[in-house]
Amino acid sequence: MDFPLLTVIVFLPLAGAALVALPGNGRPGAARVIAATVAAVDLVLVGWLTLRFDTGAGMQFAEKAAWVPQVGITYHLAVDGMSLAMVALSALLTLLAIVASWKTEKKPAMWFSMLLLLEVGMNGVFVAMDFVLFYVFWELVLVPMYFLIATWGGPRREYAAIKFFLYTLFGSVFMLVGIIALYLQTGTFDILAMAEAGGLAPSFQWWVFAAFFLGFAVKVPVFPLHTWLPDAHVEAPTAASVLLAGILLKMGSYGFLRISLPILPDAARQWSGFLAALAAISIVYGAAVAFAQTDMKKLVAYSSVSHMGFVMLGIASLTPEGLNGAVAVMFSHGVVTGMLFFLVGMVYERTHTRTIAEVSGLSSRVPVAGGLLAFASFASLGLPGLSGFVGEFLSLVGVWSSQIWAGWVVVAAVGVLLAAAYMLWLVQRVVLGGSSPAVETIGDLTKAEIWVLAPLVVLTITVGVYWDSLLRFTDPAVNAVLTLMGGA
Amino acid sequence: MADVWRLIPEFLVLGGALVALFAERARSDSRVSAGIAAAFAAAAAVAAAVIGPGGDLFGGQLSLDHIAVFARVAIGALATAWLLWVWGRGVTGERCAEAAALALFSVAGGMLMASARDLIVLYVSLELSTIPAYVLMGYRRDDARGLEGALKYFLLSMLTSLVMLYGLSFVFGISGSTSYGQISLGAAGPLGQVAFVLVLVGLFAKLSAAPFHYWTPDAYAGAQAGAVAYVSTVPKIAGVVALVRLVGAMAPNVAGASGVLVVAAVFSMVLGNLAAFPQSDVRRMMAYSGVAHTGYILLATGAGTAGGPAAVFYAVAYAVPSMAVMMLAEEEGPALDDLGGLASRRPAVAWASLAWLLSLVGIPPVVGFFGKLYLFTSAVRAGFIWPVLVAVAMSVVSAGYYFRLIRSAFLGQRKGAPVVERRTSAATAFVLITVIVLALGVLASPVLAFLGMRF
Numbered sequence: 001m002d003f004p005l006l007t008v009i010v011f012l013p014l015a016g017a018a019l020v021a022l023p024g025n026g027r028p029g030a031a032r033v034i035a036a037t038v039a040a041v042d043l044v045l046v047g048w049l050t051l052r053f054d055t056g057a058g059m060q061f062a063e064k065a066a067w068v069p070q071v072g073i074t075y076h077l078a079v080d081g082m083s084l085a086m087v088a089l090s091a092l093l094t095l096l097a098i099v100a101s102w103k104t105e106k107k108p109a110m111w112f113s114m115l116l117l118l119e120v121g122m123n124g125v126f127v128a129m130d131f132v133l134f135y136v137f138w139e140l141v142l143v144p145m146y147f148l149i150a151t152w153g154g155p156r157r158e159y160a161a162i163k164f165f166l167y168t169l170f171g172s173v174f175m176l177v178g179i180i181a182l183y184l185q186t187g188t189f190d191i192l193a194m195a196e197a198g199g200l201a202p203s204f205q206w207w208v209f210a211a212f213f214l215g216f217a218v219k220v221p222v223f224p225l226h227t228w229l230p231d232a233h234v235e236a237p238t239a240a241s242v243l244l245a246g247i248l249l250k251m252g253s254y255g256f257l258r259i260s261l262p263i264l265p266d267a268a269r270q271w272s273g274f275l276a277a278l279a280a281i282s283i284v285y286g287a288a289v290a291f292a293q294t295d296m297k298k299l300v301a302y303s304s305v306s307h308m309g310f311v312m313l314g315i316a317s318l319t320p321e322g323l324n325g326a327v328a329v330m331f332s333h334g335v336v337t338g339m340l341f342f343l344v345g346m347v348y349e350r351t352h353t354r355t356i357a358e359v360s361g362l363s364s365r366v367p368v369a370g371g372l373l374a375f376a377s378f379a380s381l382g383l384p385g386l387s388g389f390v391g392e393f394l395s396l397v398g399v400w401s402s403q404i405w406a407g408w409v410v411v412a413a414v415g416v417l418l419a420a421a422y423m424l425w426l427v428q429r430v431v432l433g434g435s436s437p438a439v440e441t442i443g444d445l446t447k448a449e450i451w452v453l454a455p456l457v458v459l460t461i462t463v464g465v466y467w468d469s470l471l472r473f474t475d476p477a478v479n480a481v482l483t484l485m486g487g488a
Numbered sequence: 489m490a491d492v493w494r495l496i497p498e499f500l501v502l503g504g505a506l507v508a509l510f511a512e513r514a515r516s517d518s519r520v521s522a523g524i525a526a527a528f529a530a531a532a533a534v535a536a537a538v539i540g541p542g543g544d545l546f547g548g549q550l551s552l553d554h555i556a557v558f559a560r561v562a563i564g565a566l567a568t569a570w571l572l573w574v575w576g577r578g579v580t581g582e583r584c585a586e587a588a589a590l591a592l593f594s595v596a597g598g599m600l601m602a603s604a605r606d607l608i609v610l611y612v613s614l615e616l617s618t619i620p621a622y623v624l625m626g627y628r629r630d631d632a633r634g635l636e637g638a639l640k641y642f643l644l645s646m647l648t649s650l651v652m653l654y655g656l657s658f659v660f661g662i663s664g665s666t667s668y669g670q671i672s673l674g675a676a677g678p679l680g681q682v683a684f685v686l687v688l689v690g691l692f693a694k695l696s697a698a699p700f701h702y703w704t705p706d707a708y709a710g711a712q713a714g715a716v717a718y719v720s721t722v723p724k725i726a727g728v729v730a731l732v733r734l735v736g737a738m739a740p741n742v743a744g745a746s747g748v749l750v751v752a753a754v755f756s757m758v759l760g761n762l763a764a765f766p767q768s769d770v771r772r773m774m775a776y777s778g779v780a781h782t783g784y785i786l787l788a789t790g791a792g793t794a795g796g797p798a799a800v801f802y803a804v805a806y807a808v809p810s811m812a813v814m815m816l817a818e819e820e821g822p823a824l825d826d827l828g829g830l831a832s833r834r835p836a837v838a839w840a841s842l843a844w845l846l847s848l849v850g851i852p853p854v855v856g857f858f859g860k861l862y863l864f865t866s867a868v869r870a871g872f873i874w875p876v877l878v879a880v881a882m883s884v885v886s887a888g889y890y891f892r893l894i895r896s897a898f899l900g901q902r903k904g905a906p907v908v909e910r911r912t913s914a915a916t917a918f919v920l921i922t923v924i925v926l927a928l929g930v931l932a933s934p935v936l937a938f939l940g941m942r943f
Contacts, residue, residue, distance in 0.1 A: 071936065071942070162888070162891055162895070176861070177864065
């Protein structure tokens, strides 16, 4: 390996975070220009990585160096299609979040510094192939996200921030015990080596799976471990919400795909029924609760619980279709929900309210904002031709063709129906109709705001129409996972 | 006596103590003593590192193995940080010549304790490292509360020392020797168990492990935080090394030996963390959290030989940031809310304190995480699954209260905060500590190789 591309992609934002902090909060102009430049360069590097990526070659761009050889910890980075999709999403959403929060006035240097620090953790999680390194990045995201919520959030920000922190920490410390147990059994911290070695006793696998389940399921979040999410989302500033929903939740499902399934295949089969049940409950529960929300942001937050249920359902199926579907939902949800959170934030900046009842008639007053909100809503409810449909469809096909009780498909279908209902109802109340007093005087989206949303719109349509643009990356990766599982 | 040169660090420290004591004769400012003492402590740390491991000394009374060397260097470096800070800040408006000298005496005791391989040497060095601590804790003679805390510390510490001495007499009676090589209690049956527990009482009290932790919160909250910064950290490193070696020498084949340690560990972790949660005084909070950290360390100690290096590494990983938090409490005031607005008043210190506190929680990539990783690995390997699950759950609780400090520093407000003067030497101490916190975890490989940590 000549040029350590992955290392640069992961740690460039760290240098950026330090650089941004230097000018201090007194010079916001310097801070945001540096931040945007660093994030843009990072995105370009990810684009270059994508172009050079060989879809047929499995794990690539590997970088491996001894780190703490005494206990078998290595510095090991690599990407496959699954990782690449997530890293690309992470780099894109970070840049958009920086641009969208261009005018942050409160402690701007710290704000942009925290966003870049967050990107280090997010990028790192998806390319780390050593357990300790993975855990380092996994926990690294908590600190900047804590500050993003606690410093720039809504009225109950401090409560929401610490709740987010403690919940996810609680899950991940048990994951740490699982990591230690695996290490003592296999003598390595290398994720790929562990998966290839296999041969762990099923009863041992069961316990380790339970430990990892706690870590990952809190993050996803799976019902009933989701209660931190609505609080965090409602209080978080827009950019943090976008990254929280867009990337941080995916870390949990990625963990299942990268770690739980290949390393603990027997336990994964034993647990799959339980996972599917929880996933189906999450789908319906999230959708039902979303229905009842009066706050737009909370509605989107609960819809995330529902969508992540599809991811878990696809994972639980242990079939190529289901796993592809899971990754597709992960990607699409990141794009679409990112778009929704951006739009809710943009509307909120103008109307100073997120209450659905107080906002109506966006399409007549601000057609661009209204139209994009309607578009994002359609994508979110899974309209065929847009990206949301791809993954949900594949997940359901996966469950149908798997060992799992097919009734969950019916339950999940109810969730799809509910999603259509609450999203369309949202569109009807907010976008259509006569404009409410709060909407009367507002102006439409600015050029910069449209530029933030444009890449997400393009991705939504591209993936929705031309499935292969995403699946050609994910398919070899999920098949590799299933091969490691011994062909389920 | 050909080995005497290997004790150069101890001689440097003792010599430094005497120089510091009389340095103000030459310069009227007594703070200069602390600066001189810091130089000696630093020289001792460097000397200890250069001299390196050297096997048994003086017919096996001392043993300079790798752990001892690591502990000597750590003790010297940490004492340097404290003395540098005292040089800049003084000890609560009092003369600091005596404080500097007392600290160096205690350092000498700690360094000897870390290499002791004989019960008599252990006991003498233990007292040498503790007695100066009593004085430091009650350093202000007009402060009734501090004196009360110091007295409580003194009485309980003496009592438990005597219990330990009583236990040592049993050990001598059983084995007929005071050398670590011959004091295995495995063959002595129940009497051996009694002796083992009696000896542990003394060390548990010094390390403030449950159920012998009662003196800690009162003593810490009564004393000046600046003094606690020393007393709660440097002697603890030495104490942990002594515990690891003593357990290793006595415990093999003693029925229930690791059980005793694990039970004390679980009690310390649960009690320390839960009691730390509601505290509003940083000193009390850190006192209880110190109990909890001792609990983690006991877990590794109970895990046998593989756990020893992990326990010692963790002791250092705990002591370094913990000292800095106490120094900060001295500068800003001991109440939790006194940290309010620190991020806007002293941004660099606030960010450094974030690293210290995250290290105490065990969040990567700072040293505390790696300490916990190795510690838990050794404990899981010894089969302590349930205690480790308790430990990780409790570390989440600890995040709850450490984050109250972070919250206060970054989100809180404070009116009428004291203006803390910039002092180069105090800043140097903070930089030294922060560099160790940030780097010792990520770049631990040589240290682990030196300690011989393997799983």
